[in-house]
Amino acid sequence: MNILVRIVLATILLSPAAPLAHAAKKAAATHAIQTEFDGFIAKFRAALKANDSSTIAGMTKLPFMEDKTYSDAAQFRAKAYPEFFTKKNRACILREKAVYDRDEENNDNYHISCYENIFTFTSTPAGFQFTDVSVND
Template structure:
C-alpha cells in the first residue's frame, strides 16, 4: 500500500511540475531593444564611430547632449571638446567605443539607453527627442 501511495504522490508531483514548467521557461530578455530603437541606435553609433575614427571632436560634440551631464560649464561644443573630449576620448577609448559591444537598457521612465564599457569608464548613449546622443560618461565600478 505504501508503494502505491508513493507512486500516486510522485505522479501528482510530476503532473504539477509539468504545468509549472512554462512559468520557469526562458522568457525574452528585457535587455533586448525593440527593433525600431535598435535600428535608430545602429544608425547613430555608425556615425559616432566614424567621427571617433577620424578623431573629429566637433562631430562628436554635435552628437552629445549639452549641457553635458547637466553641467552648465559644459553647455556648448567648444567647452565639451576642451573639458571632456580631450581627457576622456583617448586613442584607447576611441578604439574601445569603435569595437565595443553596446548593451541596451530601458529605465523605469521608459528611457532607452545603450552603454559601452571601456576599462574604468562607461559611455552612455540615450534616446532623446533629437535621437540618440552621448549623455554621460561615468565610472565603471
C-alpha cells in the same frame, strides 16, 4: 534523511533555473530603436575614428551630463572630449558591443563599457545622443 527527501532535494537543485532566468530577463530594444541606434553609432564611431571632436560634440546632449562646465560645443570639445575620449577609449568604443537597457525613467539607452568608464547613449526627441560617462565599478 530518507530517500524521498533526497530525491526531492536533488530534483530541486539540479532542475533548470527557469523561474530565475525569467525574472532576470532584460528588456529588448524594438527593431525601430535598434535601427535608429545602429545609424547613430556608425556615425559616432566614424567621428571617433577620425578624432573629430566637433562631430562628437554635435552628437552630444548639452550641457553634457547637466554640468555647466560642458554647457556648449566649444566647452565640450575643449574639456570633456580630451578627458573622456583618450586614444585608448576611442579604440575601445570602436570595437566593443553596445548593450541595450531601459532606465527607471523608461528611456532607451545603450552602454559601452571601456575600462573604468561606461559610455551612455540615450534616445531623445532629437534622436540618439551621447549623454553620460560613468564609472564602471
